[in-house]
Amino acid sequence: xxxxxxxxxxxxxxxxxxxxWGYKRxxxxxxxxxxxxxxxxxxxxxxxxxxxxxxxxxxxxxxVDGGVKPENTLFINREFIDLEFLRTYxxxxxxxxxxxxxxxxxxxxxxxVDEVQMIEGWEKVVNSYSQDFSEDCELFISGSNSKxxxxxxxxxLSGRYICFEVFPFSYSEYTGITQKERGRQxxxxxxxxxGLPELFMLQKQELKRNYVSAVKDTVLLRDIxxxxxxxxxxxLEDIFVFLVNSAxxxxxxxxxxxxxxxxxxxxxxxxxxxxxGYIEDTFLVHRCxxxxxxxKDILSGNAxxxxxxxxxxxYLYPGYGYGFGYLVENLVYLELCRLGYDVYAxxxxxxxxxxxxxxADLVVYLQSAYMLSDRATVEREYSSLxxxxxxxxxxxxSLDEIxxxxxxxxxxxxxxxxxxxx
Numbered sequence: 001x002x003x004x005x006x007x008x009x010x011x012x013x014x015x016x017x018x019x020x021w022g023y024k025r026x027x028x029x030x031x032x033x034x035x036x037x038x039x040x041x042x043x044x045x046x047x048x049x050x051x052x053x054x055x056x057x058x059x060x061x062x063x064v065d066g067g068v069k070p071e072n073t074l075f076i077n078r079e080f081i082d083l084e085f086l087r088t089y090x091x092x093x094x095x096x097x098x099x100x101x102x103x104x105x106x107x108x109x110x111x112x113v114d115e116v117q118m119i120e121g122w123e124k125v126v127n128s129y130s131q132d133f134s135e136d137c138e139l140f141i142s143g144s145n146s147k148x149x150x151x152x153x154x155x156x157l158s159g160r161y162i163c164f165e166v167f168p169f170s171y172s173e174y175t176g177i178t179q180k181e182r183g184r185q186x187x188x189x190x191x192x193x194x195g196l197p198e199l200f201m202l203q204k205q206e207l208k209r210n211y212v213s214a215v216k217d218t219v220l221l222r223d224i225x226x227x228x229x230x231x232x233x234x235x236l237e238d239i240f241v242f243l244v245n246s247a248x249x250x251x252x253x254x255x256x257x258x259x260x261x262x263x264x265x266x267x268x269x270x271x272x273x274x275x276x277g278y279i280e281d282t283f284l285v286h287r288c289x290x291x292x293x294x295x296k297d298i299l300s301g302n303a304x305x306x307x308x309x310x311x312x313x314x315y316l317y318p319g320y321g322y323g324f325g326y327l328v329e330n331l332v333y334l335e336l337c338r339l340g341y342d343v344y345a346x347x348x349x350x351x352x353x354x355x356x357x358x359x360a361d362l363v364v365y366l367q368s369a370y371m372l373s374d375r376a377t378v379e380r381e382y383s384s385l386x387x388x389x390x391x392x393x394x395x396x397x398s399l400d401e402i403x404x405x406x407x408x409x410x411x412x413x414x415x416x417x418x419x420x421x422x
Contacts, residue, residue: 004095005102007082013060013070014103021061022054022197023177027338028166029058035162036063036138041130043153044142046166047283047308048223049215051197052142053077055166056112059140063110072105077114089121096129108136117143123156130160142166144223145281165283167338168195168309171331172419184401187416191327194311205315212315216240216284224278235260235267239275243285243305244312248326248333250290250345250352252302283308288333291344291356293365293388304345306333324370324399328415329354332368332397335418351384363392364422372398372412385410395421 009015032042032055044052060073074096078086086092096111111129116122122141129137153161169177171190177200180186193199193208196215202208220240225233242256257272279285286306290299307313307330336343336357346353346365355366365388367381385394386408394410397418404412413421 002098002102004085004098008074008076008095008099010082011077011080012075013064013073016070019057021058022051023169023173023200024058025051025055025173027170027173028055028164029062032059032140032164033062039130039138039160041126041157041161042138042140043157043161043163044140044166045163045283046142046144047168048144048219049196049198050166050168050283050308052144052166053079053114054197056114056140056142060110060112068110069105069107071103072107073110073112074099075112075114078118079115086119089119089124092119092122092125093128096125108138110138110140112140114142115144116141117145127157127160130157144219144283145227165337167334168311169197169200170195170335170338170419171416182416184399184414184416187399191310191324191331192314194309194314196309196311199311208311209315212311216312216316219282219284223282228274228278230275230278232267232271235265235271236275236278238265239272240279240284241317243276243279244307244317247285247305247307247313248329250302250304284312286333286337288343288345288355291346293346293348293353293356298344299347306330308334325368328370328397328399329368332366332415332418336366336422339419339422348384348387351387353384353388363390365392365394367396368415369396369398372396372400372404378404382407382410 035042044055046052057075060075063073064070076083076086076095086095100109113122126139126141129135130139153163171187174190174195175182175186180189194212196212198211199208202211220237224230224236230236238260239256242259253269253273253276256276257267257269260267260272280287285308288304288306290302292299310327310330333343333355336355341357341359344356346356353365354368357364357366365385367384369377369381372378372381381396385396388394396404396410396412397415398412399415403414411421
């Protein structure tokens with residue numbers, strides 16, 4: 001038996017192999033499964049360690065459970081040390097051809113390539129197999145860099161793809177894996193921990209802290225510093241720390257550059273802008289642009305940044321001042337993204353609206369707060385929504401255990417019920 005095929009056998013469903021399938025993430029697998037049966041390339045993007053590999057394996061398992069022969073699936077994870085030899089598209093092509101020769105599958109084959117960005121020129125093979133009508137195959141790929149698998153994707157794959165962004169565990173997934181009852185207490189526990197899947201395998205706080213730190217270091221070093229030949233790694237990490245501790249606040253690149261200059265750091269607007277872009281590309285943070293509600297325009301300049309997972313705040317930088325309201329706002333932003341909305345920070349004359357969430361013709365305006373604990377807080381949160389003149393849905397989200405009555409058509413939703421209500 002060829003040595004490379006022997007290596008592949010260890011990581012594939014052939015010969016009755018079983019694996020740790022992880023927690024079933026049906027919100028993703030069902031959506032991906034609904035899009036199978038065609039030549040569109042299925043692309044999963046998201047931060048490292050957000051669970052993309054498990055989702056790919058779960059999709060393969062769904063196909064086999066649905067009648068696809070195990071030998072008609074090929075799973076290649078470029079991060080496995082066994083496959084370290086796989087560096088270029090030519091080697092990828094040779095491996096696929098070797099698989100077909102050795103296993104001789106009949107009918108459609110399903111090829112899964114995890115962390116595909118680690119293979120130089122990967123798009124040549126993916127394009128070739130997806131468009132070669134003499135080959136009956138369907139491709140699923142994943143990657144951890146948004147620019148390579150998003151901004152450049154339309155060019156690389158000529159529009160023949162469908163993209164799924166994978167986030168760390170949502171609150172619903174958190175209660176599913178922990179078997180905790182939905183409600184304020186479990187939501188607070190989720191908010192004060194994080195959603196990185198492997199966190200749930202660790203019991204001690206120090207182990208969790210070390211794990212989150214290792215994920216952060218891996219992303220910064222492997223996905224940014226090496227790829228972009230970053231000249232000032234310390235500045236890169238300090239900008240990440242700044243973004244983590246400014247999450248949910250309105251800031252600009254100029255603000256950040258001026259802050260570091262005031263600390264005696266030698267930097268420039270262009271360098272700071274580039275480093276922020278690199279951090280965004282790896283999904284560690286998300287930029288939320290401002291949106292003029294009256295003019296219906298996206299505004300340049302100031303923006304908000306949200307952390308992809310609150311674990312970075314909770315385990316690595318807990319000493320910085322950070323109100324609970326900002327944590328709730330960060331989680332609401334992530335949940336809106338999971339639900340498929342394009343999310344903006346709204347502005348209307350002299351008022352700010354936390355979120356303008358848009359999906360096709362649907363628009364939802366949302367305010368988030370920790371607690372509606374007094375009349376002044378209630379008036380602040382509701383008045384921003386009341387100033388909006390259109391008839392789209394308006395919602396206030398908080399952690400109050402008692403729901404507020406409907407006020408002028410504005411709903412009050414408890415944060416743990418947000419997904420079910422939208």
